[in-house]
Amino acid sequence: MLPAQTQIIEAIFTDAVRELAHSAPSSDATDISITLERPKIAAHGDLASTVALQQAKAWGVSARRLAQQLADAVQAHPRACGLIESVEVAGPGFINVRISAQAKQTVVAQILAQKAQFGWKPSTPKGRQRVLIEFVSANPTGPLHVGHARQAVLGDVLANLLATQGWQVQREYYYNDAGVQIQNLALSVAARARGLQPGDAGWPDAAYHGEYIADIARDYLMDEEGKSDAGDANALEHIRLFAVAYLRREQDADLQALGVRFDQYYLESSLYRTGRVDATVQALCAAGKTYMREGALWLKTTEEGDDKDRVMRKSDGSYTYFVPDIAYHLTKWERGFTRAINVQGADHHGTVARVRGGLQQLARGAPKGYPEYVLHKMVTVVRDGQEVKLSKRAGAYVTVRDLIEWSGARAPTEENALLDEGEAIRRGRDAVRFFLASRRADTEFVFDVDLAAQQNDQNPVYYVQYAHARICSVLAQWGGEEERLINADVTVLTSESERALLSCLADYPDLLRRAADELAPHMLTFYLRALASCFHSFYNAERILVDEALRRTARIALIAATRQVLANGLAVVGVRAPVKM
Numbered sequence: 001m002l003p004a005q006t007q008i009i010e011a012i013f014t015d016a017v018r019e020l021a022h023s024a025p026s027s028d029a030t031d032i033s034i035t036l037e038r039p040k041i042a043a044h045g046d047l048a049s050t051v052a053l054q055q056a057k058a059w060g061v062s063a064r065r066l067a068q069q070l071a072d073a074v075q076a077h078p079r080a081c082g083l084i085e086s087v088e089v090a091g092p093g094f095i096n097v098r099i100s101a102q103a104k105q106t107v108v109a110q111i112l113a114q115k116a117q118f119g120w121k122p123s124t125p126k127g128r129q130r131v132l133i134e135f136v137s138a139n140p141t142g143p144l145h146v147g148h149a150r151q152a153v154l155g156d157v158l159a160n161l162l163a164t165q166g167w168q169v170q171r172e173y174y175y176n177d178a179g180v181q182i183q184n185l186a187l188s189v190a191a192r193a194r195g196l197q198p199g200d201a202g203w204p205d206a207a208y209h210g211e212y213i214a215d216i217a218r219d220y221l222m223d224e225e226g227k228s229d230a231g232d233a234n235a236l237e238h239i240r241l242f243a244v245a246y247l248r249r250e251q252d253a254d255l256q257a258l259g260v261r262f263d264q265y266y267l268e269s270s271l272y273r274t275g276r277v278d279a280t281v282q283a284l285c286a287a288g289k290t291y292m293r294e295g296a297l298w299l300k301t302t303e304e305g306d307d308k309d310r311v312m313r314k315s316d317g318s319y320t321y322f323v324p325d326i327a328y329h330l331t332k333w334e335r336g337f338t339r340a341i342n343v344q345g346a347d348h349h350g351t352v353a354r355v356r357g358g359l360q361q362l363a364r365g366a367p368k369g370y371p372e373y374v375l376h377k378m379v380t381v382v383r384d385g386q387e388v389k390l391s392k393r394a395g396a397y398v399t400v401r402d403l404i405e406w407s408g409a410r411a412p413t414e415e416n417a418l419l420d421e422g423e424a425i426r427r428g429r430d431a432v433r434f435f436l437a438s439r440r441a442d443t444e445f446v447f448d449v450d451l452a453a454q455q456n457d458q459n460p461v462y463y464v465q466y467a468h469a470r471i472c473s474v475l476a477q478w479g480g481e482e483e484r485l486i487n488a489d490v491t492v493l494t495s496e497s498e499r500a501l502l503s504c505l506a507d508y509p510d511l512l513r514r515a516a517d518e519l520a521p522h523m524l525t526f527y528l529r530a531l532a533s534c535f536h537s538f539y540n541a542e543r544i545l546v547d548e549a550l551r552r553t554a555r556i557a558l559i560a561a562t563r564q565v566l567a568n569g570l571a572v573v574g575v576r577a578p579v580k581m
Contacts, residue, residue, distance in 0.1 A: 016073035045096035052093040063093030111561040119509040135343035137174040145397040153436040155343040157521040186240035192217035280327040304357030326358035333363040340371035376441040404428035407452040434461035438525040467532035471563040488557035497538040
């Protein structure tokens with residue numbers, strides 16, 4: 001259903017309720033809110049209402065009788081003409097509504113007119129609200145792994161979804177470039193630069209073992225001409241700066257391969273350099289939200305729902321990791337982002353109450369749920385039927401680039417031999433993005449590399465992309481002027497498969513709204529698969545390029561609209577809509 005049509009029908013129901021309440025003095029409709037839902041079983045209709053079940057007791061009538069009275073009133077409403085085909089009462093008092101074929105057919109012209117903007121919520125520059133989405137935010141101590149990949153995709157698709165709903169979105173990456181892990185990185189590179197390897201005497205206990213550490217050390221010791229430099233391998237601060245910069249470039253390359261961009265990068269080190277961390281601690285002390293115990297400074301996080309109070313400053317004077325997080329999130333509020341969303345791993349669950357608790361004392365006016373969190377679970381990578389745990393380059397995990405390269409690989413056929421490396425990366429990126437967006441964030445995900453690399457209907461991204469490519473092929477075969485399709489007479493689109501496809505197309509705007517409201521990118525991938533299925537069913541059931549001109553043009557218009565919605569949805573996911581496959 002198109003949103004405007006749903007709103008009209010809700011208004012019709014509201015009028016019907018008020019009319020019945022007016023004729024029954026004991027009834028009151030002043031505070032009744034009408035919300036229509038999609039029936040769980042498609043055969044029951046297009047929309048359903050439970051208002052009769054909710055109000056029957058208060059009105060002193062049976063639910064089924066009230067439902068029939070409302071159904072009759074809705075059917076007789078002047079605005080129902082041409083919009084509502086039938087209103088039926090089912091069970092103890094459910095009201096099921098069927099939309100007329102004429103109303104469903106209007107979606108074709110609307111899609112062809114609005115093109116890429118179909119489904120987007122209109123907004124004015126002054127009315128756009130600002131939202132900051134922080135995601136990835138990995139320590140610059142190694143290549144990005146598959147967990148970061150899931151986070152990157154979820155954050156990027158979520159940003160795209162919110163943009164469709166009128167939000168002014170800013171993507172931000174928080175670099176944890178301070179702390180013990182960065183010091184361990186510097187020690188690791190320094191050890192490699194001195195010629196040490198994992199297992200050698202003198203190799204640091206907390207050092208990183210991946211081959212990338214050797215790559216950093218080798219580059220550090222090379223001058224601009226590629227010759228060995230006599231650089232001081234003990235200059236730990238220089239090594240730290242060099243290694244962090246090196247890995248930031250590597251992570252940027254990973255994200256570029258994944259098609260993810262950021263508007264801003266925020267450095268954790270800047271919070272210390274500008275005194276923000278100290279100022280945050282002082283402000284919390286002044287607010288009376290801290291206390292000293294056993295030489296440590298504690299934050300009263302139990303007042304904000306945490307299971308126990310937390311140490312902010314340890315007895316040795318160092319801060320615990322969530323203190324700079326509070327300082328950082330305070331900057332988000334001060335920068336005017338009245339809404340902030342963090343996409344992070346499930347291991348960050350414990351910091352939610354602590355960060356929110358600190359902000360409630362310092363960010364005046366911030367809502368209780370600021371910032372919002374989307375916490376995702378782990379990704380298990382399976383290849384050749386076996387779980388993959390290690391990467392030669394990273395040492396202990398599968399990297400983003402591993403996943404993209406494996407997913408873009410194809411069986412060695414003559415056609416695939418002609419694929420250049422760039423095309424393989426693009427195919428891999430499409431598969432990785434679609435797969436990682438296709439499950440709820442709070443569920444564990446098994447990434448089947450072999451499935452991602454397949455070119456058949458079992459591969460969900462191929463299935464959706466092939467629907468788009470198949471439509472492009474039919475339109476090319478037709479060869480007409482697509483600009484004229486907006487005026488096509490689509491009243492002949494009445495077969496079961498045509499009506500199903502029309503209904504699916506009309507669902508797209510509401511799907512975008514719900515996916516954005518629920519911070520649930522997976523809902524969009526589910527929808528795209530359903531739309532592709534509806535199209536393939538229609539394609540198999542009906543001939544498109546029939547001799548009858550009216551029917552042929554109507555079906556061409558229908559598939560052109562389907563192609564547009566497929567392209568729109570794939571763009572939000574960040575996946576290509578190929579013309580041929």
